[in-house]
Amino acid sequence: MDVTSSSAVVTGGASGLGAATARALAARGAHVVVLDRQEENGRKVAAEIGGTFALADVSDEEQVQSAVDTAVAAAPLRVLVNCAGLGPAQRIVERDGTPIPLKKFEFAVRVNLVGSYNCARLAAAAMTRSEPGADGEKGVVLHTASVAAFDGQIGQTPYAAAKGGVVGMTLPMARDLAIHGIRVNTIAPGLVDTPIYGTGDKADAFKAKLGASVVFPQRLGYAEEYATLAMELITNSYMNGEVVRLDGAIRLPPR
Template sequence: MLDLAGASAVVTGGASGLGEATARRLAAGGATVVVADKNEERGAQVAADIKGIFVATDVTDEAQVQAAVDAAAAAAPLRALVACAGTGYAARTVGRDGTPHPLAPFEFIVKLNLIGTFNAVRIAAAAMAKNDPQNDNERGAIVCTASVAAFDGQIGQAAYGASKAAVAGMTLPIARDLSAVGVRVNTIAPGTMDTALFDMAPQAVKDTLGAAVLFPKRMGVPEEFASLAYELLTNSYMNAEVIRLDGGIRFQPK
């Protein structure tokens, strides 16, 4: 069991949604949490609420991610990273008007969701490798965020599905790499989650999305993601897995 009490953790995308819920869960478990996010106002508020640290962070920027990791390591041994920063985009490969998918947003989504995740993983893991080991020579643990779109990508999700499939695909090789330094890596692939993305959506829209879930017939909530993330971080025998957190949903083409 990885003990996070008295340790530090970094949560990218920690100012809202899945990241915020995870930051709060880690703080409740005794960790000092660095909320790494571009949203300075909301990020600072979350950090204040949980007696953590806010560091303005664009996960695609090496120096900013390094600053977040350094802030965590200065507070306590860095033993946990949860990489939640990311976003979506929808466009068909060839639009209804015959135009091709614009390349710039495809590149942006891959850079944020995939390269941003790897950037955080590599820098955090390098800091964890310097820790004194706990039981089983364990020095830390990492949780990445994919999506069920990695496996069931819908019409218009070429960019998003590709970025998240790559996060899922790099989980095993990174776990193999980091076994040498005593760091575990797992990935959660959420289904439809009731985050800020749906704040303005009518309840009828949420009900429709929930109806497609096998059981329970509702959208997931961030606290359920946070609960699984905490288990993956602390359960020392969980490694190199990609776990769907989706109520059994299987996306249809649209």
């Protein structure tokens, strides 16, 4: 699919995977709506790529609909990339016998899974109103899961459950949207160097230790590598209903 003269919504577009993907889409000629709760960084990225910033919570219907409307006003909406997410760690029952507060599990599921679904349903509805291209294609939805969906570590039950839900809905969502000419794929990244790890010597040492656990290459992944794969899944019209691991062949140990 050619994204030139189309619009795209990238959630979590203010930094990390989302920012790299927003830049890649803009470089291909798309008008990108950077959807994020980080207003300062989001506006910077949007200004850099000639896009538009939308302040929104991915689980908020009205805010996401407003971002979709902004995208449609600029050009036909053909791409949604869901990069917004978070992964708070806590055991289901702590060593002292205290159970995890249910609200922590609900929060992780709401942002990672409900948020992805909310953005997909609203963006897809707008895509159905676009003119079809080759093969009747109207748009693409790309989700971000995690290798934690398959190899969840100690303390990752909320995150793994949410990302496992993203993996699980990929194929049925692709089947649902096939009649509208909309494809759906998911990337499951491994250990990627994003701002979550911080900066400085201490952070660099920690990232080097994490990178040593990767089979090859023995380093953390780069956001640009995610963006490269994202663009392939977006533009390759025969990629549909797939979950692709991007992880240097790592398989996470229990901790």
